[in-house]
Amino acid sequence: MSARGTRRLAVLATVVLLAGAAVGTQAATATTAPGAGRPTTVPNCAGLAQLRIPASVMSLPTTGGRVESTSVITSVLSGRTVTYCRVDAAISPVDPAAPDIRMRVALPHGWGRGAMMFGGGGYNGTVPDLTANVPFGPADRPVPLARGYATFASDSGHQGSPTAPPSLDGSFGANDEALHNFAAGDALKKTRDASLFLIRHAYGTSPARVYFAGGSTGGREALVVAQRWPRAFDGVISAYPAWNNLSEILYLGYLAQVLSRPGAFPGPEKQGLLYGSVIDACDGVDGVRDGVVSNLRGCRFDPRVLRCPGGADTGVSCLSDRQLAAVTAMSSPFRWPYRIASGETGYPGFPFLSGADMRTPFLGFGTTPPANPMPVTSGYGMQYWDQWVKYFLTRNSAQNSLDVDPRRPGRWLGRISHLSTVQDRNTVDLRPFARAGGKLILLHGAADELVSHRSTNDYYERVRDELGPASTRAFLRYYLVPGANHANFGTPAFAAGWDSLSALERWVDRGQPPANPVVADLRQDRTRPLCDYPAWPRYRDGDPHSAASFVCTR
Structure with missing residues (x-):
């Protein structure tokens, strides 16, 4: 190799070394907190006690924060002994x-x-x-x-x-x-x-x-x-x-009204009847009967096959016309006839498999119908609606949530539209x-x-x-x-x-x-x-x- 080629390689090597050093310095500067010490894999738990969290480290407005307590905990997680520093703080x-x-x-x-x-x-x-x-x-x-x-x-x-x-x-x-x-x-x-x-x-x-x-x-x-x-x-x-x-809250409010009507609520036994009937009708359409419906589009189930004779409630082995109407409302799309600022126009409803399993009634229908005051035995979604009406919408803890109709909200429409810009992250x-x-x-x-x-x-x-x-x-x-x-x-x-x-x-x-x-x-x-x-x-x-x-x- 010529002398010129040797000098060129030496210069190139020097440039590479200097560039690498510069990159390393930049990375260390970017990742090391002021006064935090040298990087380590063991936390300085004691050093966090009573530490102030400046408002400037948060991109949204606060008045800062503070560490309220620290403790070292050893426990077995996933079969492994894990030691960690628990830090409780407030913003x-x-x-x-x-x-x-x-x-x-x-x-x-x-x-x-x-x-x-x-x-x-x-x-x-x-x-x-x-x-x-x-x-x-x-x-x-x-x-x-x-x-x-x-x-x-x-x-x-x-x-x-x-x-x-x-x-x-x-x-x-x-x-x-x-x-x-x-x-x-x-x-x-x-x-x-x-x-x-x-x-x-x-x-x-x-x-x-x-x-x-x-x-x-x-x-x-x-x-x-x-x-x-x-x-x-x-x-x-x-x-x-x-x-x-x-959007889902408005749908849940509509369901709360439907299920609160006299005779409309299907109790746990009827929820189990509905769930079992759907499984019997649709389990095999995916090629195997295993208790799981995989081919949802191929599932064709008409709840009217469970209709009680004459449409009256004659026992736990069938659904009355009012209960069929409630089940159909739960599984159908809900549309509201007004505009809200988020641009949403409805909620798609649940398939019949959802909320109809008597093994998990709390999240779906619940075990008792919605009422005022809202019972803790009603479905989770009904209670969620009740709290939203009282504190998000009307800001009146005495408000009967069943008196607010998501289809015709009247004087609450403006507030609903405003809340949609906050809650619908679409x-x-x-x-x-x-x-x-x-x-x-x-x-x-x-x-x-x-x-x-x-x-x-x-x-x-x-x-x-x-x-x-x-x-x-x-x-x-x-x-x-x-x-x-x-x-x-x-x-x-x-x-x-x-x-x-x-x-x-x-x-x-x-x-x-x-x-x-x-x-x-x-x-x-x-x-x-x-x-x-x-x-x-x-x-x-x-x-x-x-x-x-x-x-x-x-």
């Missing part, structure tokens, strides 16, 4: 009359530089369990905290009633800041920013990846963060999302999230009795129509799980369990999207393929308990 509101956002962070020893935020459920009101799994998570893989993730969550900006289910306490809705923290998702970003501040102080560096996972309200929150803050999370798992929250242009490298896994059970899978179908189809099939597939996968209900509550026909977190990690880190995923039934020894919507698993031959015996079919 103070701008409005002195608004409640704090109560939040918690779990910082494991042996941190792997990942962070996971959990979403809530119902009206929230409590901090989710940071040692839990992702929605529809697997039984044979460690929970995120046991995998070395720092986990965090909040109560979304209000504290639920200690004497009733916190997720059914909507009284915070009387305060505008608390309402926006919950319904618009403001608390999500505030909690995320404050938690990452604490993580940087605990470990001396920022997470390499930050994920979000939630179901129901948490599923809506997962879509909110992808819509509103596309760079805040690298990946999102959204299960059975109540994304069009106000922006489907997810291009900014996709451009930032974000990945979204969307899951729903086909027998969900609280949030209709038809609504999630609609959301996915809107995204696909807006972005195009190829662009959508580059960052989003949607799986509809036959037989799965809401959050595996009670005894579903198929209790879904899938390692969506590992699938998300491979997609974000390596660019490998989920390939031929398999979902397990957590209560039975059987598996099924997870099919890209709108495909469904059709039985071919072989062992009906094995996913290999099924093929995804459109």
Whole structure:
């Protein structure tokens, strides 16, 4: 080699070394918190005690926050002994009359530089369990905290009633800041920013990846963060999302009125009759009788086959005309004859499989009809409507929710329209999230009795129509799980369990999207393929308990 070539290589090597040093310095500067010390995988728990969280670290208005307590906990999670620092903190509101956002962070020893935020459920009101799994998570893989993730969550900006289910306490809705923290998702970003501040102080560096996972309200929150803050999370798992929250509430209010009519409510025995009849009629249309209806489009069931002679209520072996009308209303789309600001026009209703299973009546019909005052034995959705009317809509705790007609709201129409802009998180242009490298896994059970899978179908189809099939597939996968209900509550026909977190990690880190995923039934020894919507698993031959015996079919 000539002298000139040697000198050229030497100069090139020097440039490369200097560039590498510059990149390394920039990365260290960007990820190390001031005064936090050298990067470590063991959290400085004592150093977080009484730490102030500056308002400046949060992108939305607050008056700052504070760490209220820290403790080191050792417990067995997923068969592993895990030691972590638990940090309880509060974020103070701008409005002195608004409640704090109560939040918690779990910082494991042996941190792997990942962070996971959990979403809530119902009206929230409590901090989710940071040692839990992702929605529809697997039984044979460690929970995120046991995998070395720092986990965090909040109560979304209000504290639920200690004497009733916190997720059914909507009284915070009387305060505008608390309402926006919950319904618009403001608390999500505030909690995320404050938690990452604490993580940087605990470990001396920022997470390499930050994920979000939630179901129901948490599923809506997962879509909110992808819509509103596309760079805040690298990946999102959204299960059975109540994304069009106000639209479903209007539908639930309509059902509450229908089911409250004299003689209209089908009791638990009749709910079981309906569910069993649907299974008998539709179970085999997917190729095998296994208690799971996979071919939903092929399911043809007319509830009138259960009509009592003459249409009167003659016992638990049939449905009266009034009960048939109620069941039909629950399974049919609901449209309102007025405009609301979010642009939504209706809610698609539930299939007959939803809410008709007497094993899980609380989430669906309930065991007693809606009334005033609303009984705790009525369906979850009926109680949700009741709280919304009292505290979100009328802000009158004495209001009879059955007196508000979602079809003819009268003087409440303006307020309904305003609330729709807060609660219906229906922006489907997810291009900014996709451009930032974000990945979204969307899951729903086909027998969900609280949030209709038809609504999630609609959301996915809107995204696909807006972005195009190829662009959508580059960052989003949607799986509809036959037989799965809401959050595996009670005894579903198929209790879904899938390692969506590992699938998300491979997609974000390596660019490998989920390939031929398999979902397990957590209560039975059987598996099924997870099919890209709108495909469904059709039985071919072989062992009906094995996913290999099924093929995804459109």
